[in-house]
Amino acid sequence: MHENPLRLKSIHHVGFLVGNAKQAAHYYRHTFGFSQVAYAGLETGHRDAASYVLEQGKIRLVLVTPLSPDGADAAHVQRHGDGVRDIAFHVEDADRAFEEAVRRGAAAAVEPHETRDEHGAVRHAAIHAYGDTLHSFISYVDYEGPFLPGFRPQDVAVPCAGLLRVDHIVGNVELGKMNEWAEWYSRVLGFKRYISFDDKDISTDYSALMSIVMSDDAYAIKFPINEPAAGKRKSQIDEYLDYYGGPGVQHIALLSEDITATVGRLRERGVEFLRVPDAYYDVLPSRVGEIDEAVDTVRQLGILVDRDEDGYLLQLFTRPVEDRPTLFFEIIQRKGSRGFGKGNFKALFEAIEQEQALRGNL
Ligand code: FE2
Numbered sequence: 601m602h603e604n605p606l607r608l609k610s611i612h613h614v615g616f617l618v619g620n621a622k623q624a625a626h627y628y629r630h631t632f633g634f635s636q637v638a639y640a641g642l643e644t645g646h647r648d649a650a651s652y653v654l655e656q657g658k659i660r661l662v663l664v665t666p667l668s669p670d671g672a673d674a675a676h677v678q679r680h681g682d683g684v685r686d687i688a689f690h691v692e693d694a695d696r697a698f699e700e701a702v703r704r705g706a707a708a709a710v711e712p713h714e715t716r717d718e719h720g721a722v723r724h725a726a727i728h729a730y731g732d733t734l735h736s737f738i739s740y741v742d743y744e745g746p747f748l749p750g751f752r753p754q755d756v757a758v759p760c761a762g763l764l765r766v767d768h769i770v771g772n773v774e775l776g777k778m779n780e781w782a783e784w785y786s787r788v789l790g791f792k793r794y795i796s797f798d799d800k801d802i803s804t805d806y807s808a809l810m811s812i813v814m815s816d817d818a819y820a821i822k823f824p825i826n827e828p829a830a831g832k833r834k835s836q837i838d839e840y841l842d843y844y845g846g847p848g849v850q851h852i853a854l855l856s857e858d859i860t861a862t863v864g865r866l867r868e869r870g871v872e873f874l875r876v877p878d879a880y881y882d883v884l885p886s887r888v889g890e891i892d893e894a895v896d897t898v899r900q901l902g903i904l905v906d907r908d909e910d911g912y913l914l915q916l917f918t919r920p921v922e923d924r925p926t927l928f929f930e931i932i933q934r935k936g937s938r939g940f941g942k943g944n945f946k947a948l949f950e951a952i953e954q955e956q957a958l959r960g961n962l
Contacts, residue, residue, distance in 0.1 A: 615686030621665035633761035657764035684849035688736035698725035719745025731847030778827035859933035911936015
């Protein structure tokens with residue numbers, strides 16, 4: 601029997617606040633292969649914001665731009681730049697999830713309420729998570745429309761890149777706050793500590809970080825929480841916290857079942873990935889043993905591989921997708937491994953530090 605006190609079903613969508621949602625939507629369509637399925641804005645009677653709903657596999661991203669300088673959403677864009685505002689859950693009963701979360705100590709953000717249009721109704725509520733990040737709770741009363749009430753269906757389809765669903769979403773928090781937030785996910789959402797990494801796992805000559813991965817009982821929703829650790833130079837987490845203006849979502853990992861095809865398509869369409877030194881691939885066969893993929897292909901695409909007792913995984917990280925060095929994406933394929941690529945941390949963080957140095961932030 602799985603413990604699931606809030607009756608979470610899945611991640612309903614990841615909500616972004618951005619400076620120009622129209623252009624961001626174009627970027628996610630044409631580089632990452634998301635199709636645009638719904639829209640709300642001035643033309644649909646929304647006076648405050650324009651929202652674009654993008655879909656690929658089971659992943660839904662919602663890009664929102666406030667239309668005036670007033671209000672919390674505009675302040676969010678001003679402070680954080682483009683970033684994640686809401687990791688929204690689909691739940692059995694939004695009212696019950698909200699009440700239970702608040703009873704377990706969460707701070708209320710949006711009281712339960714109903715929204716309705718000609719496609720039916722949903723219940724919605726939200727709580728505060730780390731920084732200015734929210735967790736919404738959404739349950740369907742009788743809604744059968746394109747996304748949520750108020751949205752108009754759109755069909756701007758583009759060839760997909762083979763991205764299937766969200767594997768994990770990572771939050772960066774301040775020094776000394778990681779355990780507090782891990783404890784919060786345990787107390788409020790009933791999550792368990794899945795795995796943790798300390799600064800001995802994740803350190804280079806210069807900088808370090810620590811991480812605890814929190815997961816629901818079914819391992820369907822995984823939220824690693826990072827905090828900076830002391831090093832000779834500035835941790836990549838500190839760089840994020842400085843430029844994001846506090847805690848927030850650092851990266852979203854998207855699952856593929858054929859990472860070489862997916863990354864090939866993403867590279868062709870202009871997604872920029874981190875590159876590890878070529879020497880990484882010289883020792884790869886001796887480090888991870890036999891893999892199904894051709895090492896030459898993996899090397900050419902710059903994909904990283906790691907093996908643990910359960911199997912192996914392939915992964916690759918984009919550069920930040922904004923000018924501020926904040927949010928980035930990970931593409932991941934799992935072949936048995938349920939880990940996070942610990943064997944790649946060193947090579948990866950050295951690559952990140954090279955880029956930090958180029959930005960003058962190391
Ligand atoms: Fe990750």
